[in-house]
Each structure stands twice: as C-alpha cells, then as structure tokens.
Amino acid sequence: MLLIPCPWCGPRNQLEFTYGGDATVKRPLPDAPMKTWLEFVYLRDNPRGPHQELWHHSAGCRQWFKVLRDTQTHDILASGRADEALPGATA
Numbered sequence: 001m002l003l004i005p006c007p008w009c010g011p012r013n014q015l016e017f018t019y020g021g022d023a024t025v026k027r028p029l030p031d032a033p034m035k036t037w038l039e040f041v042y043l044r045d046n047p048r049g050p051h052q053e054l055w056h057h058s059a060g061c062r063q064w065f066k067v068l069r070d071t072q073t074h075d076i077l078a079s080g081r082a083d084e085a086l087p088g089a090t091a
Helices: 032-043
Strands: 003-006 010-013 020-022 050-056 064-068 074-082
Touching: 003 064, 003 074
Parallel strands: none
Antiparallel strands: 003 010, 020 050, 050 064, 064 074
C-alpha cells in the first residue's frame, strides 16, 4: 500500500486516488499533426528512478496534484499542486 500525501488532505491510502499519468508530457496543440498526437497518446518513456506523476484525489477532495515518486522503490519524495514545481524534480 502506498501512502500518498495529498497537498490539501494530508497522507491518505492509495485506494482514494486515481493515477493520472506522466506530469512531464506536454499536450500538443489541437491543430498539431496526427503523428504528434499519436506519439503523445501512445509513445511513453518508462523511466526508472524519480519521476513526476499526476494524481487525482478521486475519493477525497477531488483535486489534481503532482507527485514525485521513485518508480524503482515506490518511495514518494514530494507532492504539490499541479501548477507548482516540486522540490527535487528535474523536469
């Protein structure tokens, strides 16, 4: 079980959350070429080590936020609002 620190509610069980994906990927413009959209939707890196992720507190405050999680150990290193930089994050 992961204990995920929601910036608004504090640490909560992972069952209260929904994973939202890679927080470092930038969404293409609506008129971007199909190739760009295909890469955005289907081609993702699978990094090892600290990585920024988006999470939704779906069974709590219903806020979206970022988590810096080590994908190798599952340790959560930081969390914060979706619009702020996380300490220790590289991207």
